[in-house]
Structure formats: structure tokens, C-alpha cells
Amino acid sequence: MKDLKSVSYTKSRNKFYNQDCIKGSRAFIADNSVDLIVTDPPYGIEGDQLHKHYNRDERFVVDGYVEVEKEQYPSFSARWIKEVERILRPGGSMYIVSGYTNLNDILNGLMMTSLREVNHIIWKYNFGVYTTRKYVSSHYHILFYEKPGGRRTFNAYVRYGQVEKDTAEGSLNYKDREDVWIINREYKPGEVKNKNELPTELLVKMIQYSSNEGDLVCDLFLGGFSTAKVAIGLKRYAVGFELNAKAFSYQKSQIEKIKPGHLFDTLRKPGGRVLENYGKPWTDAEMTECQERFTKIYQEIRNKRKAVETVAAQIGRGYFSVLNIVDDFNPKTENSVLSRQERLI
Numbered sequence: 613m614k615d616l617k618s619v620s621y622t623k624s625r626n627k628f629y630n631q632d633c634i635k636g637s638r639a640f641i642a643d644n645s646v647d648l649i650v651t652d653p654p655y656g657i658e659g660d661q662l663h664k665h666y667n668r669d670e671r672f673v674v675d676g677y678v679e680v681e682k683e684q685y686p687s688f689s690a691r692w693i694k695e696v697e698r699i700l701r702p703g704g705s706m707y708i709v710s711g712y713t714n715l716n717d718i719l720n721g722l723m724m725t726s727l728r729e730v731n732h733i734i735w736k737y738n739f740g741v742y743t744t745r746k747y748v749s750s751h752y753h754i755l756f757y758e759k760p761g762g763r764r765t766f767n768a769y770v771r772y773g774q775v776e777k778d779t780a781e782g783s784l785n786y787k788d789r790e791d792v793w794i795i796n797r798e799y800k801p802g803e804v805k806n807k808n809e810l811p812t813e814l815l816v817k818m819i820q821y822s823s824n825e826g827d828l829v830c831d832l833f834l835g836g837f838s839t840a841k842v843a844i845g846l847k848r849y850a851v852g853f854e855l856n857a858k859a860f861s862y863q864k865s866q867i868e869k870i871k872p873g874h875l876f877d878t879l880r881k882p883g884g885r886v887l888e889n890y891g892k893p894w895t896d897a898e899m900t901e902c903q904e905r906f907t908k909i910y911q912e913i914r915n916k917r918k919a920v921e922t923v924a925a926q927i928g929r930g931y932f933s934v935l936n937i938v939d940d941f942n943p944k945t946e947n948s949v950l951s952r953q954e955r956l957i
């Protein structure tokens with residue numbers, strides 16, 4: 613990550629357009645120019661009527677949400693996804709938030725491009741609906757894709773350090789990077805908002821992991837401008853489109869008040885020790901040393917997990933990296949104290 617103080621910021625590089633994202637991106641966004649796309653397209657399920665199902669106060673919701681007809685959803689999805697493929701830089705990443713009703717159309721649209729799946733994330737979310745004769749819907753899909761041809765930004769330790777543990781001795785970093793996310797809705801009583809505004813916590817997570825300061829973040833469906841607000845709050849540049857003129861003009865005036873980088877103070881700082889040899893290639897001598905250390909400790913304590921953890925801490929490497937060496941049994945030299953069964957656990 614770049615040094616916070618070293619990156620200057622030019623607010624006028626943020627660009628927002630009150631128009632259709634397909635036409636607009638063709639007109640204003642150059643090929644291969646965007647580092648990260650975070651977007652939440654209309655759902656094709658009469659999203660403009662969602663208030664009939666959800667239990668919430670609609671007085672503060674900006675009206676004019678533009679929905680897409682169900683019959684048009686497949687071609688609409690294919691068209692905007694084609695634009696995304698064009699504007700992302702090689703190695704750029706994209707997160708699409710989608711319900712399950714028309715997920716197949718989005719997946720079909722993606723399959724027609726060269727974009728590649730990185731993860732299919734499940735976002736556990738409380739919609740506030742209640743059912744008695746079926747299960748209660750409680751998740752969104754987040755499709756995490758990349759454009760091939762470049763190095764994808766993934767700041768694996770930007771939120772939790774390499775060796776930070778929770779109270780049950782589990783890795784906090786591992787937990788944060790699992791592909792099921794539990795992030796609750798944001799309650800903003802009395803504040804003007806868009807239908808379906810994404811929570812700040814969710815956006816911070818995606819933007820922190822998948823971009824750096826000064827990168828360009830695009831949202832084709834701005835709604836309440838939540839992606840753009842968080843991007844600017846983290847000193848990224850933002851570009852995007854929104855068809856709803858009412859939401860656009862209100863949110864455009866709001867976003868001008870946002871101070872670039874203001875979210876830095878709210879971020880958790882990764883803690884714990886930095887493993888000095890993390891990710892470095894192994895030499896033969898280091899592998900032998902690792903096996904020897906492990907053998908000695910294991911013979912004393914007979915606990916594989918603890919022995920691997922101890923060796924990893926001693927030699928400044930990750931747990932799984934040491935585990936691979938320990939489990940890499942060479943039948944010619946029989947260089948492991950572990951039985952075959954123990955190596956498999």
C-alpha cells in the first residue's frame with residue numbers, strides 16, 4: 613500500500629453522470645482504465661415496488677428508482693457486463709451484488725466475456741422479511757471476478773495481520789477472508805437514502821482488499837452513491853452512473869461534501885507480528901531445517917497443529933506453508949515423524 617501522506621488527491625477526477633450506464637460508459641470511460649468495479653444492478657423484480665414487501669419507513673427513501681423489465685433483464689445484463697469487460701484494466705477486479713431471482717442472467721452475461729470468476733461470495737443479510745410456510749431469505753450473492761491479463765490487487769493483510777487470533781485461537785485473517793460474509797444492514801433512521809443502499813462495512817471490505825489509494829473505482833448503478841462515497845472516503849477516485857434524476861441530483865450535492873480519506877480513522881489496523889519470510893520461496897536447506905525443527909518439537913509434544921504453529925513462528929512463515937513442508941513426505945528418505953494418516957490431517 614502507498615504511504616497515506618504521499619498520495620495527493622484531486623477531487624475533480626471524480627465523475628458522475630445522470631444517464632444510462634451502457635451509453636454513458638461508452639461515451640466517457642476509456643478501455644482498460646478502471647481498477648475496480650463494485651456494482652449492484654437493478655434486480656429485475658420490480659425493485660421500484662420493494663417497499664410493499666419490506667418492513668421499513670419509506671418516507672426517507674428517494675423515489676424514482678429505475679427498474680428493468682424481467683423480459684429485458686438477460687439482454688440488459690449482457691450489455692452492461694460487456695461494457696465492464698471493456699473498461700476494466702487487465703488484472704482489474706469486479707464485485708457484482710445480486711439477489712438470486714435473476715442471478716442466472718448475470719452469470720450468463722459473465723460467461724459471454726473473458727472475465728474470470730475469483731470467488732462466489734455469499735453475503736448473509738437480514739432482509740427483515742418474515743415467512744411461515746418456507747425458509748426466510750437471508751443472503752445475497754456477490755460475484756467476485758477479474759479481467760485476465762494483469763496482476764490482480766488483493767491486499768490480504770490490510771485488515772487483519774498474519775498471526776492475529778480470536779479468543780478461540782482461530783486466525784482472524786482467515787475468518788475475514790472466508791467467502792461467507794455476515795454483514796448487517798445499516799439503520800439510518802431519519803436520513804435520506806436510496807432503496808437497497810449497501811452498508812458501508814461491506815463496501816469498505818471490498819474496496820480495501822481489492823484496490824489501493826489513487827485507484828479508480830466505478831459503480832455503473834450508483835443509487836445512493838454508496839460505493840462512490842466509500843471509495844472517496846478511502847482516497848480512491850470514483851466514477852459512475854445513475855438514471856434516477858432525483859437521486860442523482862440529491863446525492864451529487866451530498867458527495868461533494870465528503871472529505872477524501874475521512875474513513876481512514878475508522879479502519880481497524882492490522883496487528884500482530886509480521887512474518888518476515890512470508891511468501892518467500894523455500895531453499896532446500898530451509899526445507900530440511902523446517903522438517904528437523906518440526907520433528908524435534910513433535911516428538912516432545914505429539915501435537916501436529918501446535919508443532920506446526922511453533923515452527924512457523926520460529927522461522928517467520930505462515931502456518932499452511934510450514935504444514936505443506938511437513939506433509940511433503942519423501943518415501944525414499946522417510947523424512948517424516950508423522951505416520952501416513954497423520955500427514956493427511
Ligand SMILES: C[S@@+](CC[C@H](N)C(=O)[O-])C[C@H]1O[C@@H](n2cnc3c(N)ncnc32)[C@H](O)[C@@H]1O
Pocket residue numbers: 631632633634651652653654655676677678679680806807808809810832833834835836837838839853854855856859
Ligand atoms: C440496486 S440500486 C443500487 C443501489 C446502490 N448500490 C446503493 O447502495 O445505493 C440500482 C440503481 O440502478 C439505477 N439504474 C437502473 N437502470 C440504470 C441504468 N441503465 N443506468 C444507470 N443506472 C440505472 C436505479 O435507478 C437504482 O438506483
